[in-house]
Amino acid sequence: MEVAELKAIIEGLLFASGDEGITVKQLQKVLGISKETVDHLLEELKYEYERRDRGIMIMSSNEVLHLTTKPEHSDYYKKLLEVPQSSRMSQAALETLAIIAYRQPITKTEIEDIRGVKSDRPIQTLVTRSLIEEVGRKESVGKPILFGTSKEFLTYFGLTSLDELPPLPDTDEPEDINQEADLFFERFNDELE
Incomplete structure (x- = not known):
């Protein structure tokens, strides 16, 4: 599997894991790759997310990884919460x-x-x-x-x-x-x- 595809899968897994997050060990098991490879791919993703034109980042807390928004955009997230949501449910x-x-x-x-x-x-x-x-x-x-x-x-x-x-x-x-x-x-x- 290509590096770009592995990074895309990791990104999707981070998103899908939601508030619970995901560990490096879980990523290893799901992808069937070594810890070193997972660490390297995560570092690449983190580097890519550091760019100004990206709105998300990877946060690690107690060895659990989460996909989260950047704190510098918090004013916009607050505005979103103030805007009334549609009454339609998913x-x-x-x-x-x-x-x-x-x-x-x-x-x-x-x-x-x-x-x-x-x-x-x-x-x-x-x-x-x-x-x-x-x-x-x-x-x-x-x-x-x-x-x-x-x-x-x-x-x-x-x-x-x-x-x-x-x-x-x-x-x-x-x-x-x-x-x-x-x-x-x-x-x-x-x-x-």
Whole structure:
């Protein structure tokens, strides 16, 4: 594999790892290359990100690597947070919300098992919009957070209780359940535009 392609993959892995970040050891395992090669590629990426025309950088904290924004652009990020966001939610957020609505209380790991992908960002989006909230801790190893829908969820979708959610089809196929729930939430999403 070429150096440029390896750097592109590392960049993608850094982005995909989100807030959790990724370690050099994890990069080694995923790419099947030596620690020295990973270190060299990371140094090249860091050097490229130092240019003025780049808006991101690689940060290392406790041996975990994160892709992050440059502090010198912080005024613009603050302005972004002040600008009202559109009321439309991403497909990932809608899927996650449907899973939580029908399976609550549920942990992030259980959501990810159903969706088949990491769900940190959709969960954060839903928490930020106050559509879901922490409703407790599961009595298992690590006591993971349990999520459930909030009162704002009911208001947002014009429901008086969770009993008004459309019934799920009688099937054991998670894909069918997710599709049915997605259709329900997409209908409301479209109406809010």
